[in-house]
Amino acid sequence: MKLSRRIWLKLSSLFAWGGPAALVSGQDRAAPAKIDPAMPFGADHKRLDSLAVGNWWEKKANGKTPPPPMLVPRDEVVAFAVYTQDRGVLKMTAQLFPLKPDEAREARLEIKPDGEWIEIAKEEVLFPGWSAHFRVENWDGSKTVPYRVRHGKQAMFEGTIRKDPIDKETIVVANMSCNSSRTVGARPEILENLLLQDPDLLFFAGDQTYRHTEHTAGWIEFGLQFRDVIRDRPAICTPDDHDVGQPNLWGENGRLSTLPGNADGGFMYPAEYVNMVQRQQSWHLPDSPDPATIERGITVYFTSMKVGGVDFAILEDRKFKSGPAGKIPQMGPRPDHINDPSYDPNSIDLPGLVLLGERQLNFLKQWGEDWSDVQMKCVLSQTAFCGAVHMHGSETGRLLADLDCNGWPQTGRKKALEEIRRAKAIHLCGDQHLAVVVKHGIDDFGDGPYGFTSPALVNTIYGRWWHPLDEKPGPNPVADSPLPWTGDFKDGLGNKISMMAYANPPNIRDEKQRADGYGIVRFNKKTQEVTIECWPRFSDAKKGDSEQFAGWPLKVAVANYDGRKAVGFLPELKFDEATNPVVQVVHDETGEILYTQRVTGTSFRPPVFAEGSYTVHVGKKKAGEVSFTHLAIASAEESLDVVLA
Missing domain, CATH: 3.60.21.70 (Alkaline phosphatase D (PhoD))
Structure with a gap:
């Protein structure tokens, strides 16, 4: 993918830029075996996907409740797209209507980060199935960005890649x-x-x-x-x-x-x-x-x-x-x-x-x-x-x-x-x-x-x-x-x-x-x-x-969520402030993890469901930053101060 200096600068404001390979990594596909375009799943399975293979434009679905026709105006061949964005990676599948033999087997992904459309990826439209798959790394999930998937000069499907709603109280x-x-x-x-x-x-x-x-x-x-x-x-x-x-x-x-x-x-x-x-x-x-x-x-x-x-x-x-x-x-x-x-x-x-x-x-x-x-x-x-x-x-x-x-x-x-x-x-x-x-x-x-x-x-x-x-x-x-x-x-x-x-x-x-x-x-x-x-x-x-x-x-x-009846509680954990830490409780004798959860507030009293000795791990992101070993069921007055970095 060739990008002008102007487009590179625009992209760098949206991504933690790592170069073209970091932006778009192609699908890890082996070279496809040669397949019959009329029977891509073999002669024993001629009916599979029959409305979208071979001379599909000549076929008509039968029955009382047929699917939509596969032959559409050529400016409508991009049917829709689905996406996720997670941990800095955007993945999107564009679903196209079947393409004719003389039409390009390529789809393009464009985004509009600040008022101008920018092409960031091209991918092959795969057969059978007529889908194209875009993977964009170093994606900034804190911003909402319009996108469009294009085929040819006119066909496109538009939408919005939403920012991660981390600031919302209710998901x-x-x-x-x-x-x-x-x-x-x-x-x-x-x-x-x-x-x-x-x-x-x-x-x-x-x-x-x-x-x-x-x-x-x-x-x-x-x-x-x-x-x-x-x-x-x-x-x-x-x-x-x-x-x-x-x-x-x-x-x-x-x-x-x-x-x-x-x-x-x-x-x-x-x-x-x-x-x-x-x-x-x-x-x-x-x-x-x-x-x-x-x-x-x-x-x-x-x-x-x-x-x-x-x-x-x-x-x-x-x-x-x-x-x-x-x-x-x-x-x-x-x-x-x-x-x-x-x-x-x-x-x-x-x-x-x-x-x-x-x-x-x-x-x-x-x-x-x-x-x-x-x-x-x-x-x-x-x-x-x-x-x-x-x-x-x-x-x-x-x-x-x-x-x-x-x-x-x-x-x-x-x-x-x-x-x-x-x-x-x-x-x-x-x-x-x-x-x-x-x-x-x-x-x-x-x-x-x-x-x-x-x-x-x-x-x-x-x-x-x-x-x-x-x-x-x-x-x-x-x-x-x-x-x-x-x-x-x-x-x-x-x-x-x-x-x-x-x-x-x-x-x-x-x-x-x-x-x-x-x-x-x-x-x-x-x-x-x-x-x-x-x-x-x-x-x-x-x-x-x-x-x-x-x-x-x-x-x-x-x-x-855990409906087991507690037989008792370990010493109360007290936090300097409402850090909402992660707490994990492990049974010492068996090594079984009873539960791992994020707790709210400035204190938490871990329930246990049998007599014995337990280890409690506490941390801000993952349990284990601070550990308390060999704890037993305690009286209501006993507590432990937890200091997290």
Whole structure:
């Protein structure tokens, strides 16, 4: 990239300049193998992405709900862009409509830092998939900068790269998933509300499209529906089963699935197709700390991202998970559905079964200990760590247990929730088509983290309901809740959950009574509280909280994330001033980290959950600047003065 001296000077005011290589590092790609432009995934998979390959301009989608046409005016070929900016790196994916053979396979990124557009990057438009990927290092996240992605002389997509909202007291996240492709066209009600609520971060948890074998067309359809909110704020997109063309997904570390329904585990389509989907949806996420590919060369994207002092761990909760077929006895109409009322949940929690896998558990452990420039923590994944559903597909479709959730395998669930609890994080997800808020139980009811599953954005694929068989609340129901069935329950897998709120569809056949919509989650860094909102698709946010689903909003405190009952407290830690330090408590005998958290105020009394000896590490950014060893449960009068540099 050649830059005039004038442009170099302008760029130096925006970046901590390190030269062209520091500004833009190209994608680390090996030379692509020669592929057939009409069948890029091989002759056995001619239908994959068929609307965007070969002579695509001659093709027309069939069916009652076709995707948008791929042939558009040539000044509109840049469909949309998604981006993140984190720790000095801007990553952006531009999605283009398919290009004709005589059109340039190149996209350009321009920014406008102080009144004049400057080109800062050029990248190849990749085939298959028609996406271009920009990486800009030494990005100054303290400034808001307009951008535009250009193709040719006229086509462009414009937006704004927002500054990191570190100065905001409350960080707002939109939690969304399951965007039914059976309902085509715009999403005006959702878009209007989102623009009014102005989230700092968009989280699309999966099933952005249900086009299955036509991901490029479906992804473009999704982008057209949401680009007016995507263009001006960072977005996290994590593909799920339907995005990669499967009815269900147990990734099994990338192996090839051969059973209908995929319950044997693995991916049913070529790795090249899976990687294209992940590249289009998730390349723009911050780099993974553990990027090694899995079987068949399938890439990974699990990572973390900081927005305004809130640290988000982004998981791939299906990629390493074991498939049930051939590993556990079949006790229902299919390997992943259990309807035998006499079955023992312990009988399906077998040694060797995997949920997140060791790589992600290690990542979560390290992430939970690092509080540099972080006030609060949150874990994002595709689906819930429980089976908080009774009816599947219809109001009468009662199912005892569904293995297509993170409630199974139960040992893997426990390991994941322990790491989330250790980090004092809340969990957000989608996938289940039923909005719920639960307090997880690991060993006892309520001793685990909170989890919020957002409703389906558009719920025309598969309805679900929370409906206990005895139609009674559980013990410890939510006080003053308008919902009849809150309280402590076990799901069909034997997992303990405390139901706090749910949003059943009143009438799945009525478009306005399907209980679809989205979540808004507000992280208040000052009060260390999280407000969970749940908005119906056809609500009017201008009218206030009365428009939310019954049972919402809910407010939960970080202080209650770890629900274990304290048997006592260590000596009180006293700070010279309100430094809001990071405190970590370690059990001396086992070496187990009980928790790591940032505390507010000038004092903190660490709770512990068993007799014994403990070490407490304290620091401003990461625990360990000051340590107190071999502490025991103390009287209320005992205290320790903490002096931090």
